Amino acid sequence: MNALIIYDSNYGNTRLVAEAMAESIKGSAISVKDFEMGNLGNLDLLIVGSPINGWRPTPAIKNFLENIPNGKLKGIQAAAFDTRIKSFLSGNAAKRIYQALNTKGAKMIGTPVGFYVKHTEGPLLEKELENARIWALHLFPSN
Template identity: 35%
Template sequence: MRALIVYESMYGNTRLVAEAIGRGLAPAEVILVPTNQAAGVDLSQVDLLVVGGPTHVHGMSRPSTRQGAIDAAITPQHTLHLEADAAGSGVREWLASLNGLACRAAAFDTRQEGPILLTGRAAKSISKNLLAAGADVIADATSFLVSKSIALVPGEVRRAEAWGTMLRERSAPGPQHPFTGAITTA
């Protein structure tokens, strides 16, 4: 099985979750790609597409919310560490370019701890967009939690690995590709 994980990450939490999901997908061949590098990726050879991003203002990020996150990271009073790819396009824009997907898919997000009514969740919209693009969504949209200090809640990395394993098990039918022995990044 060949899996592609496309993710958007501002402060590194969503990237850490994407990497953990990739470990859980092993021994599948796994490629991780930030959204702003995903435009040219050939999806025709992908058996499982996993897409994730941070929750901003109750849903997927927008250019204005990404700029707000960048601004927050560069103020002197914050200790946030901005990802190198943070200034690029996000999951919302990448998903809008998709159509005719012929693969299985799953969606995840990172969001603050708290009731969904208060925090929102990007994964639900990501999942709807994957369905609209023709993907066979094989799992419920899943959130991984971030604390008020903008760090992953303890146990979330292990939970992401387990979620990746579950996705691999649900994706078992279909063409298999040889495992390359490593998780690669684009």
């Protein structure tokens, strides 16, 4: 089973979350900045993650989602997460990513989820990497 996690990260926290997920489900994690759309074939599971920047995913994640060709995600399971600060003003980038993947025809699984950082530059709150591993394993138990 082939699982890919595509992420963006300004300070490295979302990257750490993506890498923890990749390790737990024996998939790979790649920065959206290094990803080429042609490599989207042959996937069983796609997870997309972004820091929340101004209540939304980053511009690089937004561009990536917009540029996915229609129908390209048909038959691929997909899920979404973000990293965020604990505040009632946080917003929800994971939900927006989830909706965009759904619009592109992916078979959505799991609930969009946020993992918390203490401050803008991090670090992640204690146990968030473990929570990320568990979340990914629940999505993709067969790996």
